Amino acid sequence: QMKAEKPDLVLLDVMMPDMSGFEVATLLKKDPETAEVPIIFLTALNSAGDIVKGFQVGGHDFISKPFNKEELLIRVTHQLSLIAAKRIILTQTEELEKTIIGRDKLYSVIAHDLRSPIGSIKMVLNMLILNLPVASVGPEMHELLTMANQTTEDVFSLLDNLLKWTKSQIGKLKVVNQNMDMVEVIEGVTEIFSMVAGLKKIEIRLSVPDQLEVYADIDMVKTVVRNLVSNAIKFSNENTTIEISLEEKEGMAIVSVKDSGCGIDEASQKKLLHTDTHFSTFGTNNEEGSGLGLLLCQNFAIKNGGELWFVSAKGQGSTFSFSVPLRKQESLKP
Incomplete structure (x- = not known):
């Protein structure tokens, strides 16, 4: 029955x-x-x-x-x-599960399919900026090229973050830890952003040892450093300095990116690093932000056994820091 x-x-x-x-x-x-x-x-x-x-x-x-x-x-x-x-x-x-799966697939397709052509445009604009002096194209055209170059840099960074965030959320982004030199990572990212910083007359200063090896996923760590440096440039005023430091503390390597920019008020600080608030704001030159970069940084820091935190004061600047474990000692075999 x-x-x-x-x-x-x-x-x-x-x-x-x-x-x-x-x-x-x-x-x-x-x-x-x-x-x-x-x-x-x-x-x-x-x-x-x-x-x-x-x-x-x-x-x-x-x-x-x-x-x-x-x-x-x-x-x-x-x-x-x-x-x-x-x-x-x-x-x-x-x-809801079907909706989430459909959304994640859509995000992944958008980010993946747009990343390649935007990357090509970014490369062409970088070459034009480097090889065309102001005298040959005129100040107005050079300014337009500079704006276009910055826009494509921001869009490419957003698409890259979106693709990685989607993969991370659906479990397709695996952590591949290895021993690596954190100093090389910081210097490499700094070199990439030197031109962007130069456009706002911002100096990037490094305070790092000769070498400090950590045990982490190199691609994820590069993404975190890149986002923090990009944000520091975005929210810094012209003719200021960004300080990037690296130190060892209690078995962890701590990377800090300090700017003397506009800072974050107390109300906005509470909204940062929370997926439900999804806080974003404009840079000092009205650069747009998605609020996704910091969430991705926090996610990647945690996945690598560390954490992300910040200290900020309105009008005085911000310091964003993250930690990753030091080099994993290999066991000795007879």
Whole structure:
């Protein structure tokens, strides 16, 4: 009858011929097709041991005979309302999962398909800026080229962050840790951003040792350093300095990027590094931001066994720092 009728609820006696109600309940709970059907025991048994046994074999409620009709109806209605609510939740969960999967696929396609052509445009504009002096194209055209170059840099960075964030969220971005020199990573990123900083007359100063090896995913670490340096340039005023430092502390390498830019007020600080607030703002030259970079930095720092934090004051600048473990010592083998 259970398989034929597929009821939403079962009222079950305990004392029955051939098979007791407890045995029936045990069999129903073992069968995947009937395991989720709620059972209300309706029996003359009313000892504490019988009630406990009823719940142990999977009963959802226990009513002793003689029963009150109104009480029985209320308890049945309660169980049926729980079933209806559970079905709604399951349906909504399935729809939400499909929506999230579709969104992540869309983000990934957009970022992946646009990244390559934007990268080509970025390379061409970089070459034009480097090889065309102001005198040959005029100040107005040179300014337009500079603006176009900066825009493509920002778009390429956004697409790169979007692609990595999507892969990270859907579990397709794996952490590949290895021993590497953090100083080389910092110097490499600084060299890439030297031209962008130069356009705002910003000097980047390094305070790093000759070498400091860490154990982390090199691509993720480069992404974190790149985002922090890019943000520092974006939120710094012209003719200022950005200081990048690297130190060793309690088994961790700590990278800090300090600027003397516009800083962040207390209200905005509370919104940073939270996916639900998704805070972003404009740079000192009205550079647009997505708010995704810092979330990605925090995600990557944690994935590599470290953390990300910041100190900021409105009008005085900000210092963003992250940590990664030092070089993993290889065990000696005889």
